[in-house]
Amino acid sequence: MRVITYRRRGFTLVELLVVIAIIGVLTSLLLPAVQAAREAARRTQCGNNLKQFGLAFQGYIAARKTFPPGSCNMPDFQKCGGKPFCGSGHDPWNRESRLTFYVWLLPHLELENVYDEFNFDNSTIVSSYSLVISNCNSRNGPGCNAPGRVPPTHVTAPFFFCPSDFGMRIWEDGSAEKWAMTNYLGFFGDQGYGPTWENPNSTVVQDPTPNVHSSDSAELGYHHRHVFAPNFGAQTAHIRDGLSNTLVMGEYLRAQPNAPGFNGIDFRGGFWIDQPGYSQVYTKDTPNTKNKDRFYVGQCNHLPKLGMPCQDGVSYADDDVAAVRSRHAKVSGVLMGDGSVRFVSDYINLGTWRKLGSINGGDVIEVDF
Amino acid sequence: MLNFTRFAVAFACLAAVAGCGDSGPERTTCAGTVTLDGTPLEEGAIAFLPTGDTQGPSAGGEIVNGHYEVEDVVVGTNRVEIRGWKKTGRQLPKVDNFLGGGAAEEMIQIVPAKYNTLSEEIHRIGAKQHVLDFDLHSSPASG
Numbered sequence: 001m002r003v004i005t006y007r008r009r010g011f012t013l014v015e016l017l018v019v020i021a022i023i024g025v026l027t028s029l030l031l032p033a034v035q036a037a038r039e040a041a042r043r044t045q046c047g048n049n050l051k052q053f054g055l056a057f058q059g060y061i062a063a064r065k066t067f068p069p070g071s072c073n074m075p076d077f078q079k080c081g082g083k084p085f086c087g088s089g090h091d092p093w094n095r096e097s098r099l100t101f102y103v104w105l106l107p108h109l110e111l112e113n114v115y116d117e118f119n120f121d122n123s124t125i126v127s128s129y130s131l132v133i134s135n136c137n138s139r140n141g142p143g144c145n146a147p148g149r150v151p152p153t154h155v156t157a158p159f160f161f162c163p164s165d166f167g168m169r170i171w172e173d174g175s176a177e178k179w180a181m182t183n184y185l186g187f188f189g190d191q192g193y194g195p196t197w198e199n200p201n202s203t204v205v206q207d208p209t210p211n212v213h214s215s216d217s218a219e220l221g222y223h224h225r226h227v228f229a230p231n232f233g234a235q236t237a238h239i240r241d242g243l244s245n246t247l248v249m250g251e252y253l254r255a256q257p258n259a260p261g262f263n264g265i266d267f268r269g270g271f272w273i274d275q276p277g278y279s280q281v282y283t284k285d286t287p288n289t290k291n292k293d294r295f296y297v298g299q300c301n302h303l304p305k306l307g308m309p310c311q312d313g314v315s316y317a318d319d320d321v322a323a324v325r326s327r328h329a330k331v332s333g334v335l336m337g338d339g340s341v342r343f344v345s346d347y348i349n350l351g352t353w354r355k356l357g358s359i360n361g362g363d364v365i366e367v368d369f
Numbered sequence: 370m371l372n373f374t375r376f377a378v379a380f381a382c383l384a385a386v387a388g389c390g391d392s393g394p395e396r397t398t399c400a401g402t403v404t405l406d407g408t409p410l411e412e413g414a415i416a417f418l419p420t421g422d423t424q425g426p427s428a429g430g431e432i433v434n435g436h437y438e439v440e441d442v443v444v445g446t447n448r449v450e451i452r453g454w455k456k457t458g459r460q461l462p463k464v465d466n467f468l469g470g471g472a473a474e475e476m477i478q479i480v481p482a483k484y485n486t487l488s489e490e491i492h493r494i495g496a497k498q499h500v501l502d503f504d505l506h507s508s509p510a511s512g
Contacts, residue, residue, distance in 0.1 A: 191486075290439070291416045291429030297476045309431075311414060311454065314478045319452075319486060347394070349424040 039164060039328065046162040046183070046251070046326075047333045047341045053159075053184055053249055054339035056108035066235040067248070067337075068104035070186055070196075070228030071274035100279040101186055101228060102271055106152075109159075114152045153272045156180040160271075164327040167254025171270055181254045181269035184335070185322070187247045188280040189226045190354045192294070194318020196229050196280070225358050227337065230274065236337075239359040243337030247356050250281045250324035250334045253308050259301070266301045268308070268322075277310075277322035283357035287324040287332040288346045294320045394425040394445075399494060400438040401502040405453060405480060409435020410505070413453035413480065420448040420491065442494050449490040451503060453480040481507055 011019075060068055106115035156169055162183035172178040189196045227234045227248050239246050254269035256262055271279040277293050277300065285291045292309040293300065300310040307325060314320075324344075326332035331343040334356075344353070355361060399417065403410045413432035419425045423445030430439040432453070459475040483489055484505055492501060 285416070285418075285429070286426035289427050289429060290441075291427060292414050292431070297474070311452075312476075314454070314476055319478065347426050350419050350427050351424065353426075 042163040043328045043331075043333070043343070046164055046328070047343065049159040049162060050184055050249060050251075050333050050335045050341045051339070052109065053105065054335045054341065056105040057248060057335075057337075058339050059108035060104060061236055065237070067227050067233035068101045069231050069233045070101050070188055071230045071279065072099045100271055100274050101233065102182075102279065109157065111155070111157060114155045151178075154178045154180055156182075160184070161254075162251060162326070162333075165253055166258075166327075167256050167269060168266075169254070171255065171267060179267075179270045179272055182271045183251055183254060183269060184249050185252045185269075185271065185277075185279055185281045186228045186249050187226055187357050188228050188276070188282055190283040190357050191321070192282060192284060192318060193276050193280070193320040196226075225360065227359060228280070234359050239337055241355075241359055241361060244340060245356060246337040246359050247283065248335045248337050250287070251326040251332045252277065252281055252322065253306075253325045253327065255301075256303060256306055256308070259303050259306055261301050261303050263301055265298060267295075267299050268310075276320045280322065281324050282321050283324075283354045284321050285323040286346065286348055286350050286353050287344055288326065288330070289323045291323065293322040295322075296320065394443050395496060396425070396428070396441045396443055397494060397496055397499055398438065398440050399428075399442045399499045399501055400436075401500050402435050403432050403437060403451060403453075403503045403505065404435060405505045406507055407504075410451075410453045410480070411435070412455070413451060415439060415452075416450040417442045417447040417494070418450065419443045419445060421446045423447065442499070444494055444496050447492055447494055448488055449492055449501075449503075450485040450488045451480050451490070451505065452478055452485050455479050479507070480505060 057067065103115065106112065154170065160180065160182040161169060165183055167183075168181055170178050170180055224232060224234070224238070227239070227246060236243065252269060255266035257266075267273065268277050273279060275296065276282060277295055288307060290304070290309055292302070292311040294311045294314075296312070297314065298312050300312050301308075302310050302312070307327070324332045324334065328343070330346045332346070334342050334344050336342060337359075403413065403415065410432050411434055414429060415432055415437050416427060416429035417439060418427045423443060425443030425445070426441075428439055428442045430437055432451070454476050457475045457477055478485075484503075490503070494501075
């Protein structure tokens with residue numbers, strides 16, 4: 001009689017290791033896909049935030065047939081949407097008001113209460129700066145920093161922030177100064193800070209690059225060739241290139257307080273200030289360019305590894321500029337004049353990009369961008 | 370073994386064709402030196418902006434001690450803009466009409482406008498790695 005013995009069959013070490021290795025490989029394949037899906041969701045939400053601004057612009061346009069002025073800078077406040085928005089005339093070099101276009105969007109963003117905190121009633125300058133000093137002539141109180149009072153420039157809303165970015169939400173330095181930040185800035189031209197507000201002392205002259213603007217737009221002057229400029233917001237009738245072919249807002253990256261290289265002073269995305277990289281982006285360079293943005297000296301940190309190259313450059317520089325930047329894979333969200341949201345490739349042709357920025361160049365955008 | 374080699378070669382080809390690389394126009398790396406009146410430009414930036422019939426995104430990078438190396442320059446005609454910065458040693462006062470503008474050391478741009486905002490530097494960039502040196506002059510007479 002034969003006795004059949006059954007040996008308990010276990011796994012050998014090699015078999016176990018092989019299985020673990022296979023699981024490891026599969027997981028490593030899966031993880032990036034999961035991450036990509038999460039980023040895709042964030043990107044969608046990021047675009048949706050832009051859409052909120054788009055709807056707000058549509059609300060503003062429905063009432064006034066024009067985009068709001070990019071910022072309010074003295075002395076020509078009549079252009080600035082007229083009274084009572086800008087106070088009385090002041091020294092252009094002090095440019096005391098400097099309120100940016102966001103203020104006029106607030107009522108259309110369901111932030112009427114924040115809007116009401118600004119005082120447009122009299123000739124007292126309602127400066128975004130003066131809001132942080134002790135007596136800022138607000139409608140509701142003697143001083144903006146009175147106890148329990150939140151200056152409107154501190155207020156943020158969730159849709160100010162692109163979830164793909166991980167930057168600062170409110171800038172503060174420990175003092176009373178606090179500033180809300182955003183990822184969504186307005187387009188102010190294809191050159192830089194000086195040309196956009198036609199600084200008479202500017203050494204920066206318009207880029208002679210051909211085919212950016214036709215002679216048709218020359219009569220309007222550089223100042224009026226883009227949706228926003230200081231004391232200027234394009235009327236819809238001016239936007240002859242078509243609202244759907246004209247850039248209004250684009251993404252930008254906020255200051256990164258946790259990044260190595262952050263030195264405590266970086267104001268990128270501080271949208272209550274009327275400068276490139278605060279409330280303004282430009283089509284001088286294509287999105288996510290490695291060319292450095294240029295800020296007032298000491299007001300940005302050069303963080304090339306985070307896709308935020310920057311030169312904290314020249315004092316009172318008319319050459320200051322900021323390009324559209326995002327944390328999505330090779331695309332950046334932009335808001336068009338008709339309220340639509342597009343994602344533009346980093347590889348867009350510079351010429352096409354600049355044409356999209358102009359309102360009346362007679363440009364036909366012949367390619368899909 | 371032969372099979373494995375074949376497979377590896379095929380896979381490598383596939384990877385190359387299917388493109389682990391970026392899409393977009395043909396690009397190259399540009400490098401070289403930048404001097405201003407004979408001295409290397411210590412701190413600056415250089416930009417390559419496609420112009421004319423050349424289509425593509427802008428490229429750029431830093432100039433450090435007179436050297437630069439810029440990736441992804443679009444092959445074709447580019448308008449080159451060069452900027453250089455120098456600290457003057459003068460301390461600027463705190464600027465009260467800027468957001469929290471702290472005291473900072475003044476910095477000035479030292480490269481003439483004809484090399485940046487009004488650049489006349491139009492260069493044709495070839496497909497192979499391109500060496501392009503710039504010898505800038507601050508006065509028109511020496512230019």
